[in-house]
Amino acid sequence: MTPRRPVxxxxxxxxxxxxxxxxxxxxxxxxxxxxxxxxxxxxxxGVFLGVGTGRLIDHRRHTQHRAGHHTQxxxxxxxxxxxxEETPEHREERLRWAATYRGTRMLEGKTDRAGALEQIRHxxxxxxxxxxxxxxxxxxxxxxxxxxxxxxxxxxxxxxxxEMDVLNAVFxxxxxxxxxxxxxxEYGLGRVDLEDALGDLYFREQIDEAVHRSDALIDEGIDMxxxxxxxxxxxxxxxxxxxxxxxxxxxxxxGWGRYFGR
Numbered sequence: 732m733t734p735r736r737p738v739x740x741x742x743x744x745x746x747x748x749x750x751x752x753x754x755x756x757x758x759x760x761x762x763x764x765x766x767x768x769x770x771x772x773x774x775x776x777g778v779f780l781g782v783g784t785g786r787l788i789d790h791r792r793h794t795q796h797r798a799g800h801h802t803q804x805x806x807x808x809x810x811x812x813x814x815x816e817e818t819p820e821h822r823e824e825r826l827r828w829a830a831t832y833r834g835t836r837m838l839e840g841k842t843d844r845a846g847a848l849e850q851i852r853h854x855x856x857x858x859x860x861x862x863x864x865x866x867x868x869x870x871x872x873x874x875x876x877x878x879x880x881x882x883x884x885x886x887x888x889x890x891x892x893x894e895m896d897v898l899n900a901v902f903x904x905x906x907x908x909x910x911x912x913x914x915x916x917e918y919g920l921g922r923v924d925l926e927d928a929l930g931d932l933y934f935r936e937q938i939d940e941a942v943h944r945s946d947a948l949i950d951e952g953i954d955m956x957x958x959x960x961x962x963x964x965x966x967x968x969x970x971x972x973x974x975x976x977x978x979x980x981x982x983x984x985x986g987w988g989r990y991f992g993r
Contacts, residue, residue: 822855826862829854830870832915838874839919877918885920889928895977897933901941902980904928906949910987948973948984956988 833847833854842850848863888907892900908922925938933941951972955965962985969981 826851826855826858826866827870830866831873834867834870834874835915835919839921874918878920881918881920885923889923893929893932897929897937898941898944898975899977899980900929901925901938902945902948902976905942905945906980906983909949944973948976948980949987952984953988953991955985956991960989
């Protein structure tokens with residue numbers, strides 16, 4: 732007996748396009764519903780539904796293919812991307828920056844000259860030994876020049892604080908000390924001494940109490956910045972919780988919190 736040939740070739744379903752698969756499934760579903768309900772309209776609805784399903788599958792397949800293709804291209808580009816070689820000008824600029832930074836740390840007492848030179852050499856290797864020496868010397872001269880401007884700015888800040896009441900005067904200088912005094916841009920001058928700045932106006936106990944209250948305000952402002960933001964409501968809360976501080980102080984504390992909460 733001659734074997735019967737299969738109606739469908741093996742793998743035929745797999746070879747169909749998504750549109751064709753959707754159409755076949757839609758026709759079958761419509762035919763079943765038409766037989767059950769004796770309404771031919773279900774057959775037409777099945778065809779329509781099958782075509783729509785096939786189009787959706789086909790669209791998704793092409794979208795995924797394009798996304799995968801772009802991802803592969805991006806990965807390949809990332810693997811073949813090379814940083815350009817450092818130019819002599821860039822090396823000179825890095826040497827200058829390293830000398831200024833390490834020179835500042837030297838003036839702060841955080842390292843000595845030998846340590847500063849070793850750190851500069853490690854950061855930007857390849858220069859002659861004498862070049863590191865001369866660059867550090869030049870950096871120390873620059874730093875002293877920069878410090879002139881920093882001291883002048885600080886003097887203005889202290890003069891402005893001295894016009895305030897003790898609570899807000901201490902806050903202004905203590906806030907600066909906590910947030911900015913350690914920045915490289917202060918060139919190693921460190922914290923403003925509150926006793927030197929305000930000691931002739933207020934008793935030590937008054938200054939210490941104002942420092943304690945300023946810390947409480949700053950800490951709460953930072954905590955509030957980590958939660959949901961509502962500037963007006965937050966300012967109203969701080970006014971009630973920390974009476975005596977002006978809005979400038981409250982805003983500084985809250986603004987620092989927003990910085991942390993970004």
